[in-house]
Amino acid sequence: MTKKEADICLILEGTYPYVKGGVSSWTHQLIMAQSHLKFHIVAILPPKFDAKIIYDIPKNVIGITNIWLQEIPKNKFTFKKLPPNFFREIELPLLNMQVTPNLAQLQKILTALNDNKAAINEKSLLNSEKSWRMLLRMYNSTVGNTCFLDFFWTWRALLGGLFSVLTGPLPKAKAYHSLCTGYAGLYLARAHLEYKRPCIVTEHGIYTNERRIEIAAAEWLDSQKALDFSVNKPSYEITLRDFWINTFIGYSKMCYEACSKIVTIYEGNTYFQLADGADKNKLSVIPNGINYEKLSKLQMEKKERPTIALIGRVVPIKNIKIFIRSCSILKESIPKLQAYIMGPRREDKAYYQECLDMIEHHNLQDVITFTGLVDLSEYLPKIDVSVLTSISEAQPLVILEAGAVGIPSVVTDVGACREMIYGTSDEKPNLGQAGEVCPLSDPQATASAIYKLLSDKDYYKKCSDTIKKRVQKYYYKEKLDREYKNIYAELIKKKTIRKKVA
């Protein structure tokens, strides 16, 4: 790896190039598509994560920097001490980041840390008596009545994370691009403050929402105020859960403030971004695209039986069981129905077994077939309608892949599904409806929607044409590559911003 300055520094959290998944493969393709640019990857990782690269790193990646959360540079043999007022200086900005997070607060903390680089290690920042006293002050001024042990761990986890991100190595680049907010967003804000280079963020899912679900499910935060019967308990009293969530909202806000462009993959996300304090003028939607050229050339096969398919992994989040129940209902009106479930079956073996039991129970052995992971260009021509019963999705590409062949979809109302079926608000002129959107966990509605498509030839033809047209116009991969190419070019061109952040 050379020491040359990269064009784009990509900041990822717990994904590429170590973990497989949607964001990882998206990133991999982005780097390959922008082969004219040099990339540096910064991977923010869980504590003690074993970093094994599982992707073929493209040649235009000139460096990978790992930052493990909670790990603060060692600096073992230092004799330098933090100045006596160090913790007093960062205490107020740290508290303010909970309430009114902005880059000016972050700048104060960064300055304090950077001015004392030689004296920084885990002991001085987290394990010293002075930091202990700051912890007590922060506890007393915020959640002073809740369980101290929980606050202690919360404080350590949050500050440990903050310090590791703010003190870790920061490679130079012409522009910084983060793939989510959270710690990656915080790192992006730091890069922006330190090198004054332009930044953008692309959010696939909404980070703060994901954290919210996790924090709500964290049982150890429960019963923290055992039996507090006091009458005059102030209603504005904040809890440790708020402490966690506010921290992540704060990181998102600062990330949004640092960015000159805030991108997401579908319109629905922009409302959450606005709610988390994103500037409306910075927002834009760049949907994911597919290889339209290749898929649109596939010829539909002549079918003996009406055929539907659910393309996805056999896991609870895809709600395969609702699909099975819909098939059971459909079989009443379409006895010759054929249904495929296409996707890996090994991820959740217990769930797969439950699905098999259910099929047997409903006597659907002749109708439903599990194909495993298959080559879509071989299987897409075999089906009439693609079905998605998921309880959560971002922007499922399978709707587009089926659409490119001319297969309409029946989907649940999650993620970007609705806007792919009905078109986004800036689709002008609106191309029309390209399938059906159903409520979650409603097998009757799903079955009726599928029946409508399979029984009404004209309606089917209309939907088929619409989805094909929509994919061709808005959701092809070259469009995505071109848009990022333009954004990057514009960012790299920008002059370094010299003016101080107010």
Next chain:
Amino acid sequence: MAGIGFILRKLSKQDNLLGIMRAYTHSTMASTGPWLFTVLALGGMMVLGSKYTSLDELFNFRITIIYNFAFSLIFSGPIFMIVTRYLSDSIYKRDVTGAPGLLLGSLVLLYVTQLPIVSAFYLLYTSFPTIFSLCAIANFMLITTIWLIAIFLSALKDYAKVTKTFATGLFLATISAITLTSSYGAIGILNGFNIGLAYIVASLIAQVFVEYPYKFHEPFKFLSYFKKYWEIALSGLIYNVACWVDKWIMWFAPEAERTSSNLFLYPNYDSAMFLAYLTIVPSMAFFVFSIETSFFETYLKYFGDVQKKANFKKITRNHKEIISVMISSSRNFLILQSSICISVILLSPHIFEALGINYLQISIFRYGVLGALFHVMIMFLTIMLSYFDNRKAALKIQFLFLITNASFTYISMKMGFVYYGYGYFLACVVVFIAAACTVANYVNKLPFHTFITSNTSV
């Protein structure tokens, strides 16, 4: 997306704080027990023996016993401490099925390491008759075995039973020693004493097996603790050396004797010191009682509440309670021990006359009594530190005791007879001040230490 969810999950496992409590919940008896036994056995022997000083046989017996007590404590110290810790951890984990195996393994280790040294010493170095040497070796092994078994018994907390066993054993020892002397001389006394000790060993082992009715398995699993808790092993050695170093140095005083059997001894100094140690027996009992009741209660409440999701106000309240219990116990202890100390010093001529002890020892005895007052407080303070699992500080204090006791005693020896005993007294005062400051400083910042410095998951 694989985010940072794992951080949240990791935090739900917070039971590491509780680990502190497992530290030394039965350290009191483990640390005070052997010392108490030594003091009682040797001090009692000085009192009883002083009536028979004319007997040459008694002299050889006395010197053997003193050497055996001193060196068995020192050699077994590290093993003793490690086994104590290992057993405490097992009790904390509520799995004591390994106890019989541990007893077997540690006994084997003890014998394998000590038998060669002791045999070489008695058979090759001293000029005792072979028969007497063999009895002396047996005596050493019995004493060292008692130290080890005592760990398992103190864990049972049935002090009454243990005390009864020791009392019966020592009574048996006295009777058989007196009976056997007339026909067998020195060998008779030593074997009489051995009979008493053998009774104690047999009876204690029986009690251990009754309490831990499990099979022997993995007898050497505890060896890994030597690496993990080397500070404890080292402090076991240093503490015992520090307690004896002033006697060793005084064995080389101009007035000391080199016996015909090639051993060094300074009976006037040794007797005076062991008599002085007898004065701390009442306060030791008092200390064991108060730590088991009022202190342990507040200690458990403090750590229990931290674990039970208390807010910091409550933690502070419990913290203050610990401090106040410690202050009031020390005050009570100080009043008790100082009054004993002063009375004994004032009454010492009468005591010496009544017991028929050599008047040469009286100034050494007075320094010894004063020193013992501070010595016993040092012991209590280090026990406090081990309760809070502050191993490094305990080790430092014991090391300081070793250095000061050795150097001050050496200087006082050089300064002449008038100053004999002064070195030990001064060392105890200095180390007491250091230990008191360390403990006060530590306990004052107890919450900080609980959450940061002693927290193994930080």
